[in-house]
Amino acid sequence: MTFVLVLMLWLAAFMGHARLCSTRYGLPALHPTGRHLARMMRLGLPLAALGLAMSAQGPVMGLLSWFAALSFAGLLAASLLALRSRMTNRP
Amino acid sequence: MRETLRTRLGWLHGWLGYMAGLVLTCIFATGSVAAFNMEITRWMQPEVQLATLVPPSARALDAAARVVAAEQARGVSAFIALPSARSSTLDVLHYNGHEFIGARLDPATGAVIPARVTAGGGLFYNFHHTLFLGPQMGTVIVNIAGIALLVAIISGVVIHIHALLPDIILLRLTAARLRAWLDAHLLAGVLFLPFMAMMAYTGVLVKADMIVPAPPRPARSVLVPAPPPALMPDMTALPLASMLARARASLPGQEPGFILFAPQRVSIFAGDASSAFLTRGHADFSLPGGSPLPVDTTATPMARTMQFMHGVHYARFAPPSLRWLYFLSGLCGTAVMASGLVLFVMKRRRHAGHRGAHRLADGLNVAVIAGLPAAMLAFLEGNRLVPASLAGREDWESAIFFAAWGLCTLHALFQALRGQAQWAWRAQLGLVGLLGTGLPVLDLLCCPGALRAQPGLHMAVDGMGAGAAIVALYARHRLGQRGA
Known part of the structure; x- marks a missing residue:
């Protein structure tokens, strides 16, 4: 269960990263408030996941799980x- | 200057990555499967149907000691492996040069379970760390490949450094084929970089003594004759149950895992699942009396670091969930290397596709990426098809693995050198599909009792076979759509 939560936190952080690089990932641009929120997500969620x-799970298992969650998320x-x-490119 | 460095590193990453990648793909694939080596051995011995963990009784320990004594009378050095969460039997094992094999006993009664002798998951483990070339040469080659992986990782990071973070989740499947393959290689390569770097670094370190020459030992004087080998005392009279109880008390927080016998002592070692530090803490008892001997358990910081490196690489402390993560991460690491091999050949096809060396590389790619999984599946199916009572059947199983792989390699090289690598890809991916879908069917037909007794284990192994088949058949379908 902990791993699923950590995975979700990483997934949200990656989605925040994609919104920040909207041109690169073909996503609509964000408003300044949205950019601020996305930046906070990208920085804060991985730290929350690590904690x-x-x-x-303890330091060793926790760190291994955190890295694995990074990869799979x-x-x-x-x-x-x-x-x-x-889907969007489909005629 | 900067571009020159990147160009040079690109050349290094490509060529070193390809040469070492052929070996590393095999090492990573078998290593990923070896994360479940004991579970695969259990799957390959369907006669063992003990599902619950029972501590060994005194009667069972005495029976195990009798088997050890019988093995020693034959000149075989055996040890006792105690039941654990991953293997519920009391085992008397010896090393046959490639795997640990031996008798399996019921930990409650001490009765020998008439289980088939099998190479088991040990084949994948052995192949992973020695390529089946023996402990000396094989380990050296694997270690050199591990160092090459570290160099390839560092050069890859430097080449890709500008786009490393911005492009971390970039995957353009609708782009040109070469671009899509490169995206997939970069995506998995960057995301699984921590795992691959950790496994390569710890893997090189745990076997570093094989490539770093040891200081020369003082030469024995020719005038002093070597002492004769000491005779082993009678094992059948040892109070193993009371020794085990005392060992448990002197190894706080650690569960005993193995009992080793020497002429003057019995050593009871902590199991590897006890902690992330693979300490191999032990309690020693004198022979023949069985009184406790003093043991120095202090470890220097260097030794402690190495214990941690061993623990993290072998992951024997890991619960099943973390073991699955190791397995899946290993498969993704294998995919990184396999996609690198494909990219290397694709990039050079336009200019060098007609050359024999290019065709050879294409053929080797087929043999490694499709031939190896086919051989692994053939090995598992061979376990069900080779008669259970056949003498030396573990060698037959190993022979099936290598024969299947050898035939796949010959087929791939033959087709590729004729310029028909696409046919080799399609045929061998089809073979993986056939063998993978056949595995659950064969398991159900040959061992329905084992399937009922341990459904989780059998569903996991059979499911992995079916999963490999689905991936292979999908790849074959895509090849048919777009050409080689």
Whole structure:
């Protein structure tokens, strides 16, 4: 369960990153307030995930889980964005 | 200047990555599967149907000691592996040069379970760290490949440094084929960089003593004859149950895992699952009396660091959830290397596609990326098809693995050198699909009792076979759509 939460936090952080690089990922541009929020998400959520993983699973397991969540959440975010891009490009 | 550095590193990343990548793909693939080596061994011994963990009884320990004594009478050095969360039997094992094999006993009664002898998950483990080339040469080659992986990682990071963070989740599947492959390679490469770097670094360190020459030992004087080998005392009279109870008390927080026998002592070692530090803490008892011997358990900071490196690399402390993460991360690392191999060949196809060396590289890619999974699946199916009572059947299983892989390699090279690599890809991906879908069927037909006794284990292994089949058949379908 902890891993799923950590994964979700990382996924949200990656989505915030994609919104910040909106041109690169083919997403609509954000308002300044939205950019501020996305920047906070990108910085704060991985830290929150690290705190959660280490407090729930201990330092070694927590760190390993945190890195694994980074990897799999990144794959998930990239897949979701690629899927979205394919859907929007479909004639 | 900067572009020159990037160009040079690009050349290094490409060529070193390709040469080492052929070996590293095999090392990573088998290493990922070896995260479940004990579970695969359990799957390959369907006669063992003990689902719950029972502590070993005194009667069972005495029976195990009798088996050890019988093995020693045959000149085989055996040890006792105690039941654990990953293996519920009491085992008397010895090393046959490639794997640990031996008798499995019921930990409650001490009765020998008539389980088939199998190479088990040990084959993948052994291949992962020695390539089946023996502990000396194989380990050195694997270590050199590990160092090459570290160099490839560092050069890859430097080449991609500008876009490393902005493009971290960029995947353009609708772009040109080469671009899409490159995106996939970069995506998985960057995201799984921590895992790959950690495994490469710890993997090189844990076997560093094989490549770093040890200081020369003082030469034995030719005038002093070597002492004769000491005779082992009678093992059948040892009070193993009371020794185990005392060892448990002297290893706080650690569960005993192995019992090793030497002429003057019995050593009870902590199991590897006890902590992330693979300490191998132990309690020693004198022979034949069985009285406790003093043990120095202090570890220097360097030794403690190495214990941690071992622990993190082998992940024997990890619960099943973390073990799955190791397995899946390993598969993604394998995909990074496999996509790198494909990219290397794709990039050079236009200019060098007609050359024999290019075709050879294409063929080797097929043999590694499609041939190896086919051989792994053939090995698992061979376990069900080779008669359970056949003498030396573990060698037959290993032979099936290598014969299947060898045939796949010959087929891939033959087709690729004729300029028909696409046919080799399609045929071997189809073979993986066939073997993968056949695995659950064969398991159900041959061992329905084991499937009922341990459904989770069998569903996981059979499911992995089916998963490999789905991926291979999808890749084959895509190849058919777009050409090689």
